[in-house]
Amino acid sequence: MKMTSSFAAPGSDANNDLTTPSTATGGVHQGSTDCIELRRLHRFFGKTKAVNDISFSVARGHVFGYIGPNGAGKTTSMRILATLDLPSYGDAFVDGFSVVNDPELVRRRLGFMPDSFGTYRDVNCKEYLDFFARANGLVGRERNQRLDWVLEFTGTKGMAEKPIRGLSKGMKQRLCLGRALIHDPSVMILDEPAAGLDPRARIELRKMIRELADRGKTVLISSHILTELAEMCDSVGIIEQGSLLATGSVEQIQRQRETHRELSIRLLDRVNECAAEISTQQSVEKMIIDGEFLRFEFEGDASDQADLVAWIIGRGYRVVEVASHKKSLEDVFLQVTEGLVQ
Ligand SMILES: Nc1ncnc2c1ncn2[C@@H]1O[C@H](COP(=O)(O)OP(=O)(O)OP(=O)(O)O)[C@@H](O)[C@H]1O
Numbered sequence: 001m002k003m004t005s006s007f008a009a010p011g012s013d014a015n016n017d018l019t020t021p022s023t024a025t026g027g028v029h030q031g032s033t034d035c036i037e038l039r040r041l042h043r044f045f046g047k048t049k050a051v052n053d054i055s056f057s058v059a060r061g062h063v064f065g066y067i068g069p070n071g072a073g074k075t076t077s078m079r080i081l082a083t084l085d086l087p088s089y090g091d092a093f094v095d096g097f098s099v100v101n102d103p104e105l106v107r108r109r110l111g112f113m114p115d116s117f118g119t120y121r122d123v124n125c126k127e128y129l130d131f132f133a134r135a136n137g138l139v140g141r142e143r144n145q146r147l148d149w150v151l152e153f154t155g156t157k158g159m160a161e162k163p164i165r166g167l168s169k170g171m172k173q174r175l176c177l178g179r180a181l182i183h184d185p186s187v188m189i190l191d192e193p194a195a196g197l198d199p200r201a202r203i204e205l206r207k208m209i210r211e212l213a214d215r216g217k218t219v220l221i222s223s224h225i226l227t228e229l230a231e232m233c234d235s236v237g238i239i240e241q242g243s244l245l246a247t248g249s250v251e252q253i254q255r256q257r258e259t260h261r262e263l264s265i266r267l268l269d270r271v272n273e274c275a276a277e278i279s280t281q282q283s284v285e286k287m288i289i290d291g292e293f294l295r296f297e298f299e300g301d302a303s304d305q306a307d308l309v310a311w312i313i314g315r316g317y318r319v320v321e322v323a324s325h326k327k328s329l330e331d332v333f334l335q336v337t338e339g340l341v342q
Contacts, residue, residue: 042087123163153181245336
């Protein structure tokens with residue numbers, strides 16, 4: 001994944017050639033391995049900066065996790081990618097085609113799974129998928145083959161004749177994924193597909209998404225929960241209040257934050273006195289005295305930590321044990337975001 005820097009206002013230099021990816025906005029899209037690109041994307045609703053200058057790209061066959069708290073701007077940017085909304089400034093590209101200039105071509109290449117499933121009372125699963133197959137212009141044998149494949153892949157074949165209203169949440173999500181897949185798009189945009197699913201259904205969904213990526217599809221998937229996506233994503237972007245705060249592989253983001261750890265020091269005596277002294281150190285934050293333990297956040301690498309412990313012992317404090325806790329993925333997420341809601 002790479003960060004991008006060029007800027008284009010929507011509607012600029014419309015590309016008349018509808019058969020090749022748009023280069024109207026100055027990008028190098030033809031032959032590019034990036035299937036999704038957000039380029040300085042902005043979307044304002046009045047004073048709310050739902051998406052505020054976001055740029056990133058996702059390579060073909062990769063799964064990109066879009067992670068952020070409520071109101072961060074995930075759905076807004078996904079809706080723009082799915083051509084259901086337009087940016088205030090900037091642009092987004094699917095397979096090189098601009099959502100602003102070439103929405104029709106984007107739609108053909110993209111499958112969108114929204115975060116809510118519409119109600120279809122008297123329609124069964126097969127009829128539902130068939131409707132979207134027709135809407136996407138599939139006819140005859142091709143349509144039947146595609147329907148069969150989607151029912152098989154999403155594990156809904158046994159439910160084909162069942163009315164949608166009787167389906168469990170997990171089955172509805174499978175069907176919704178099937179709907180997004182029906183026209184064999186190269187890019188999948190999945191807005192919180194795992195929300196409300198039980199652990200088994202989550203694992204099965206993860207497997208399906210990984211398999212889609214292994215088949216060459218590019219997937220952008222959102223969630224509130226970093227750990228939920230960590231295993232299946234090649235890279236993630238953490239978003240809050242419309243801004244991208246961190247991007248990269250989960251390991252990269254974790255490594256960047258590795259110097260931040262929680263230390264716990266057990267002392268034989270003079271606990272309060274020691275706490276007061278340690279708190280004067282710049283690298284120490286959020287000191288808590290817990291019986292004979294001091295617990296605090298420490299900014300520094302292993303060598304800095306060894307120096308701190310030597311310094312404490314050098315000042316005559318009797319240290320019984322020292323424990324260091326690395327940040328979990330959820331801690332990293334909480335550390336990167338500030339929990340700001342707009
Ligand atoms: N049509 C709209 N009109 C006005 N404000 C909107 C509109 N759509 C979104 N917003 C606002 O934009 C901000 C971002 O919303 P968005 O739905 O994109 O966040 P999100 O990250 O998907 O949140 P969640 O995880 O809760 O779904 C929020 O403050 C939201 O209230």
